[in-house]
């Protein structure tokens with residue numbers, strides 16, 4: 001029989017610790033598939049900072065290190081200087097990247113570091129149990145905003161793609177969503193382009209994934225997909241914000 | 248070897264390059280600004296790479312990344328910058344990543360001042376970051392000694408896979424002295440990194456196993472076992488790295504304990520005391536951690552007083568008291584906030600303390 005699908009060698013054959021309906025696993029797989037297709041799996045170094053996905057190295061079959069909360073872009077900058085010929089990426093949550101690590105991400109982009117950042121925007125702090133993130137939507141409940149986020153107390157959610165697209169060094173910036181098969185396919189294309197930008201030495205590349213957190217949103221997995229579609233995408237528009245001419 | 252006249256900070260930077268440092272990450276802070284400045288133009292000539300980081304927090308994390316990737320890494324800052332770097336230091340100790348770091352210390356707390364201080368003694372020796380860990384701390388008393396320590400620190404860091412700290416002060420950073428520079432080592436190639444640091448994240452390549460550098464251990468028994476393994480290493484460091492020097496005649500009635508530039512002042516104080524008819528000695532810890540407790544075993548019954556001389560409010564004193572262990576009275580002669588005592592002031596205060604014992 002002809003084999004039509006196989007799990008990428010980039011993913012280790014183990015169960016993940018992620019909750020049912022969480023899209024971390026989908027994002028992991030897309031990234032690893034792209035690296036395999038590019039022939040770069042054994043040539044890649046990645047950084048997983050604090051957050052649910054600090055354990056990404058248990059699943060991604062590549063050389064990796066953990067990093068302190070928010071510092072992955074600085075860590076990746078250091079790695080990149082030692083290995084200019086490797087593919088280097090960070091994989092960060094929204095508390096990690098848009099809150100505690102906002103300085104590191106802006107300056108990695110500002111220096112035009114030739115690394116790629118994958119940004120998992122699930123509008124919540126997952127690992128610590130559902131506190132408000134800078135990306136939590138107005139009205140969305142969190143354990144530190146039990147009646148829902150308000151603009152008066154907490155400001156409006158941060159849009160990281162839009163912010164980074166103002167920085168010259170961030171040459172590829174795209175937002176995708178993981179809520180439907182069609183969007184997952186588009187997401188993979190963005191991942192591929194981000195890596196190609198890096199491999200061509202063009203500058204910093206960034207892909208934001210609108211992702212789910214059924215556990216901390218208090219929604220069933222299928223409701224979580226609805227939430228991405230109905231609530232997140234209208235506030236966080238999908239699409240490309242910046243790309244080099246040839247892309 | 249030929250001697251050249253060099254400013255401390257530039258000599259420190261050159262020593263790091265000659266010691267094989269390929270990567271430097273830093274943020275401006277007085278009194279060590281000449282180091283990032285020097286690195287920005289000299290490191291690339293040696294084939295290395297320099298980043299002016301957006302903060303010390305970023306700098307230490309860049310250092311962690313570069314060192315985890317197998318690079319030979321040097322970082323420098325001054326006291327408030329070291330406070331920000333604690334996150335990375337704790338992380339590097341846990342994940343066993345070697346980095347050489349230099350604190351050209353100044354007065355605190357808070358932003359404090361920019362004159363020399365030793366009030367980072369606890370921060371350096373007790374570990375300002377979270378968790379159970381140790382960092383070897385070397386305290387140079389001259390620019391030449393700092394050069395030799397920095398040059399040699401890369402091998403120590405690599406041997407133990409642990410950060411190593413050099414604790415200098417603003418006085419050493421800003422003054423000039425004739426020094427001789429050691430021979431320059433070549434930066435490691437990619438192949439050499441893979442061969443000599445088989446644990447480093449270099450991309451899996453033909454290696455049979457991928458490498459993961461981590462500090463997360465959620466199971467308490469696993470974390471405990473990891474910490475015990477780290478402490479077997481720290482035990483070895485305590486035996487193998489401890490260094491001190493002693494000065495003066497046998498059987499002194501007063502023994503000073505001082506490190507870094509203060510030890511140079513005390514050396515002059517000892518001459519003044521000799522002229523005034525007192526027999527003085529000095530123990531100079533060269534490593535602050537491990538602390539040279541053994542040096543104090545030699546204190547004889549002739550000694551009436553041991554005095555910690557320091558630019559802080561009795562930080563070194565705590566280790567001196569622990570080392571003397573109640574056998575002899577222990578005194579303190581100190582200034583702080585960036586004020587440096589003269590050798591005469593130290594002598595006068597020492598005599599006063601001796602007389603108080605009569």
Ligand SMILES: Cc1ncc(C[n+]2csc(CCOP(=O)(O)OP(=O)(O)O)c2C)c(N)n1
Pocket residue numbers: 050051052053069092093094095096097120122124125126127128133
């Ligand atoms: C310095 C520091 N502060 C806080 C924490 C606690 N902490 C662990 S994970 C986390 C939130 C991570 O949320 P996010 O980045 O959104 O990722 P997710 O878990 O949702 O995937 C926090 C605050 C920590 N480990 N370190």
